[in-house]
Amino acid sequence: MDKKDINITIVENEDPEVKFIKLEGILDALTSAKLDKFMFELVRKGNICLIVDCGGLTYVNSTGLSSLILYHIQMKRRSGALKLIKLSDVIRDLMDVSGADKLLKIYNSREEAEKDWKISK
Amino acid sequence: MNRIKIEMPGEFLFVRGVRGCIANIAHNFAFSDREIYHIETIVDEVCNNAIEHGGKKSEKPEENIIRLDCVFDAGKLELAVTDKGGEGFDLAEMIESNRKLAEDAVNFNRRGRGLLIVYKFVDDLDVSTNSEGTTVRLLKRAKNN
Numbered sequence: 001m002d003k004k005d006i007n008i009t010i011v012e013n014e015d016p017e018v019k020f021i022k023l024e025g026i027l028d029a030l031t032s033a034k035l036d037k038f039m040f041e042l043v044r045k046g047n048i049c050l051i052v053d054c055g056g057l058t059y060v061n062s063t064g065l066s067s068l069i070l071y072h073i074q075m076k077r078r079s080g081a082l083k084l085i086k087l088s089d090v091i092r093d094l095m096d097v098s099g100a101d102k103l104l105k106i107y108n109s110r111e112e113a114e115k116d117w118k119i120s121k
Numbered sequence: 122m123n124r125i126k127i128e129m130p131g132e133f134l135f136v137r138g139v140r141g142c143i144a145n146i147a148h149n150f151a152f153s154d155r156e157i158y159h160i161e162t163i164v165d166e167v168c169n170n171a172i173e174h175g176g177k178k179s180e181k182p183e184e185n186i187i188r189l190d191c192v193f194d195a196g197k198l199e200l201a202v203t204d205k206g207g208e209g210f211d212l213a214e215m216i217e218s219n220r221k222l223a224e225d226a227v228n229f230n231r232r233g234r235g236l237l238i239v240y241k242f243v244d245d246l247d248v249s250t251n252s253e254g255t256t257v258r259l260l261k262r263a264k265n266n
Contacts, residue, residue, distance in 0.1 A: 004137070029133045029169055059158075061165050062234040073229050090158040097241035098234045099223035 006031040007056070008038050018049045018114060024056030027064030035064075039071050046078025049117040051110055055086030065100050072104050081105065081120065083113040123150075123193040131172045131185035131204065140164040143191060143200075151196040152263045159242040160198060160261055164189070166235035167202045167257050173232075175204030175255070196263030201256050209250030216240050 007024040019042060027035065042050060050071070054060075072082040083105045087095070095101040107113040125146065129135045144161035152160065171187045190201040219233040240246055245260035 026137075028137065028165065030137065059161070061162060061169070062238055063169070063231070065234060066231040070229060070231065090155060093155070093159070094162065094238060098238050099220065100234070102224050 006034055008035065015114075017047070018051060018117060020051050020053070020110065022053045022056060024058075026059045027057055027067070028059060028061045029063045032063050032067045035067055039067075043071055043074045043078070043080075046075070046080050048075075049081045049083065049114075050075060051083050051085060051113045051117075053086050053110070054084055054091060055088070057088070057091060060091050060094060062094075062098060065094060065098055069100055069103050081117055083107055083116065085110055085113055125189075125191045125193070127189040127191075129168070129187050129189070131175055131187050133169065133172060136165055136168045136172070139168060139189065143189075143198075146191075146193060147198060150193045150198070150263075151265075152198075152261075153265070156261070156263055163239050163242050163259065163261065164200070164202075166239050167200070167259070170235055171202055171204035171206070171255075171257070174210075175206040196265075198261045199258070200261070201258045203254050203256040205254045206250075209248060209255045212246065212248045 005025050006027055009022040009024075011020040011022060013020050023035075025031070042048070052068070068082070068084065075082045085107050087106060092101075095104065095106070105113075105116075107116065125143075127139055127142070129139050140161045143164050144157050147157050147160045168187060168189075175185070175187070185205060188203045190203075192199040215236060219237040222228075222230055222233040223237055239259065242261070243259040244262045247258045249256050249258070
């Protein structure tokens, strides 16, 4: 994996309504367009839950945060959801000071995020 | 005095290298790993802001220069970032407007979170404008120093 890029992997999941996505690397002004391109199709489908594993992200800035908020809003408008898991302490700091934590849905584990999706349906 | 001056073209392409360079140097000045991440973010956001809002752009890319002046001391970083923009902005007004914007899911805007993050991560922040351009000055202190 190129450490200066963002690596996006979609992990197979039994439930077709829940897509599990793994992000690794850097999410900033140079890589957010790559994530936008990837998410566009998924978000357009709607009515699904995207669980985004952020455990492999080494750096995120305000541009990357704004992208995540945008997908969250778009998913919600299409009766879907975007849920973030495995955020590092420094990325949580960023969410906290930017107010993003009030908009985004953050969970400690994949199980917790899936459970919340099932309850909300 | 531990002073570093950097001049970079006003292009996003160069920001990653510059923020990484300053963050690496900060390792030698008693900042914690978390504070070093904050320093990298501060440099990133201030430079991106200078590129995006740095006033009228010259047609000659070599004239769209951003200047960084960093002074390091034990547990202390003073940073000034100057762009060619002459319009400047009211810091308090901008922070307040960004704060409202940041938590507004209805009128979502991709912009505006950067300066808010900088404001929360630093110990002092100031903006001034003169004939040379707009300068953002900030102070970051290590908490355990």
